[in-house]
Amino acid sequence: MLLVGRYASPFVRRVGVTMHWVGMEFERQVLSTAKDAEAIKPYNPMAKVPILVLDNGECLIESTAIIETVLEMSPGQRLLPASGAARRHILQSCAIMTNSLDKAVQALYEPIKRPAEKVHEPFLEGLRTQIHAGLIMLEAVAVKGDLPGDDTSTLADITVAVGWRFINKSVPTIASAEKFPHLAALSGRCEALPAFQACQPEI
């Protein structure tokens, strides 16, 4: 099994943490979409990461679809129940964070990919507003105690903690520990866990 991508990407990192959590062995090819697009294309012609190359050579894309497969291959896993309200709530927390991350990545790309005179501040402001709304929803989940950030954690803890670290670094004006103390505390607990320690962002 080969995971393609850098842990600087929260999407790659949440796959890596999940695989470590369930004890799945894998190798990693640390390729950057910015610098190594041509090397990524044989795995995914759209040049996006993460990609998980299965032992039979199949290339899986999209972190949610990859994690679904990883968990299906992990009998007895406790990160995501097979059915019921608990599963639904975990998937919703993951969805709120992955949506927020999509917006955070867009906000990061906007000034990098466009000439300075074409960067549209109202668009960026809209992205920040959406990210902020996502974090408010997730802080409420954390306040309820649904994100323990310990060895009883679920896929929601992993995704929210990985996402928080990325957003906190890339848009710190929105994601401060003062505004979101429960998310910041969750991150602190999770980052100390072995599966998180094993997946350190490259930058």
Ligand SMILES: N[C@@H](CCC(=O)N[C@@H](CS)C(=O)NCC(=O)O)C(=O)O
């Ligand atoms: N929805 C995707 C998002 C993946 C994503 O946005 N990856 C970024 C890196 S953080 C990427 O490949 N960007 C290159 C591009 O969009 O061209 C997932 O969950 O895997």
